[in-house]
Amino acid sequence: MDFTLTPEIEKLRQRIRCFVDEEIIPLEANKDNYDAHENIREDILATLRDKVKSAGMWAPQVSPEFGGLGINTVAMAACYEEMNRSIFGPAAFNCAAPDEGNMFILNRVGTPEQKKRWLRPIAEGHVRSAFAMTEPKGCGSDPSLTYTTATKAGGKWIINGRKWFITGAKGAQHFILIARTSDDSRKGLTAFLFDADDAGWNIERRIPIMGPEEHGGHCELSFDGLEIPDENRLMNVGDGLKVTQIRLGTARLTHCMRWLGMAKRAMEIALEYVETRDSFGAKLIDHETIQTKLGDAAMSIQIGRLLTMNAAWKLDQGSFARKEVSMAKIQVAYTLNKVVDAALQLNGARGYSKDTPLEWMYRYARQAKLVDGASEVHKMVLSRNLLNERTDFWSWGHDV
């Protein structure tokens, strides 16, 4: 592939970069700008979102029909990386998980009526959404262990079961739910849409976690007779796994795009420190072991960018890019952890303090190796591809 961005996308990338530098990064230093869960306060976020809208950079990944710019996946890679140079960035542009992935799947597979009812309010920033798949005693790495059931009764589906780690559930209005509709091993799951105001479900708890939280936290939900009209089924009965795979293909990759921005910002903070800090008769930057650490981090980030861009390009060509997305997800999750740890170390005690966002990033980064498929599971998928494809595993893209 050719890695050159079109002039329009390059201009958008630069505008996002400037906006993040001038309007968002300065907010990070003031602790009053944070909510109780270490994310940006909702009122400050609302003001920021108005500024993004006025600047014409709102939800660039969403189609113009729903208020975005309709950019493709390659362009998203370039833009999301810039947004997440600030820990507050993605939410400000309406490009944060899980809304971002939910908008993507609703736009891709929703009916016109479903898009109007469920997608438009998220795209316009009026409501938040959540995606409910993982279960405490069932579906985790293995979706075939989904125990939450949807039973047909007349024109409705009755939902019973439990989900957990549902990001953003507290305060979300629109939910996508994966439930079992039959015992068929491939077509046993179905995707549904429900509204927070519907009766028959409950948030049992907001699960305490080690890192800062997305708005709405990570919640455990119970379902006790939630009724969903058949018109709120997403795709066909039995297509739940398909919905998940289509959603996660791009959603996993957008995590990589954002994580690369965070890793780059960590390096920016490290560079500022090592260039000015004296140690043993020289600046820190003059010591060779420091240079090795920086060089290693820079190279890891660039490998992640190449893997991410390659997968983005394949998605734009119509491929599911499963192995490319898996490779990017494994590598970038590892790189984020490694680079943030290195940046923290390079800042000495300052890195361990709350004077920089590095400790925030350090705690946040750990989830990258778990969310949207643990690294081990992605490696298992790659191994399956290798067994099937042999040396064609490393083809130059003719399998698109």
Ligand SMILES: Cc1cc2nc3c(=O)[nH]c(=O)nc-3n(C[C@H](O)[C@H](O)[C@H](O)COP(=O)(O)OP(=O)(O)OC[C@H]3O[C@@H](n4cnc5c(N)ncnc54)[C@H](O)[C@@H]3O)c2cc1C
């Ligand atoms: C911060 C956060 C946010 C999340 N948000 C959401 C959300 O919004 N919606 C949602 O539905 N889910 C969400 N999840 C759940 C997430 O998708 C799961 O954590 C992930 O899929 C792994 O499943 P599990 O935690 O059940 O791990 P398990 O399946 O219990 O596996 C435990 C560990 O075993 C290892 N393992 C598992 N299978 C294999 C294998 N085949 N080979 C080798 N090793 C293996 C891995 O190391 C894995 O970490 C979130 C999780 C976190 C941490």
